[in-house]
Structures are given as structure tokens and as C-alpha cells.
Amino acid sequence: MFAAKFKKLVENQRTKQSGPRCMVFDDTVLEKTGRFIEKASRVWDHVSQSYSLGFKLLLMGYWDGTAFIPLDFSLHRERGKNLDQPFGLKQK
Numbered sequence: 783m784f785a786a787k788f789k790k791l792v793e794n795q796r797t798k799q800s801g802p803r804c805m806v807f808d809d810t811v812l813e814k815t816g817r818f819i820e821k822a823s824r825v826w827d828h829v830s831q832s833y834s835l836g837f838k839l840l841l842m843g844y845w846d847g848t849a850f851i852p853l854d855f856s857l858h859r860e861r862g863k864n865l866d867q868p869f870g871l872k873q874k
Contacts, residue, residue, distance in 0.1 A: 785844065785851045792849050801847030808841045812857075823859035823869035 811827045813836040824833045837859060843852045861868055 785853050788849075788851055789844070789846070792846070803844075803846050806841075806843045806845050806850070808839075808843075810839045810841065812837045812839050821859060824862065825858075825860050 809828075811825055811829075811834055813834050814822050819836075822836055824835055825838045826832075827834055837857045840856045840858060841852060842854045843850050845851075859869055
């Protein structure tokens with residue numbers, strides 16, 4: 783409801799443009815910033831081609847050429863292949 787209301791407000795205030803309108807899907811790595819973070823894991827960052835400790839943010843949004851409206855998001859962690867160290871961390 784927030785996104786629909788925001789879109790209506792923005793359309794009323796801006797002039798009509800024939801620019802691109804699109805849905806945006808993004809996966810961003812959110813690195814750990816605190817000392818004790820629950821459910822954090824080692825995640826693969828495709829941009830830096832390395833692992834980092836934190837979460838992966840999946841974001842869906844609408845771009846109308848002027849404003850970006852976030853529609854939905856989810857936070858994920860990666861289990862990894864090593865059974866001795868699930869999520870890239872020791873059991874302790």
C-alpha cells in the first residue's frame with residue numbers, strides 16, 4: 783500500500799516523461815557491522831569476487847525514471863558445502 787500511495791503522489795507532482803520504467807531486482811551483500819550478529823554467515827560477493835561475513839539482501843523495486851520505490855526485500859544467508867562448518871562458521 784505504501785508503494786502504491788507513493789507512486790500516486792509522485793505521478794501527481796511530476797510532468798509526464800516518456801523515459802524508461804522498469805522493475806529492478808538487486809542482490810547486495812550487507813557486511814556484518816556489530817560484534818555479535820545472530821544468523822550471519824559467509825556470503826559470496828559477485829562484485830568483489832570474495833567472501834564476506836554478513837547477509838545477502840534481495841531487493842525488488844520499481845523505477846519510473848525519477849524515483850525508485852522499494853516493493854519487497856528479503857535477507858538470506860548461505861549454508862555452503864562444508865558440513866563441518868555450516869554457513870562458513872565453526873559450530874562454536
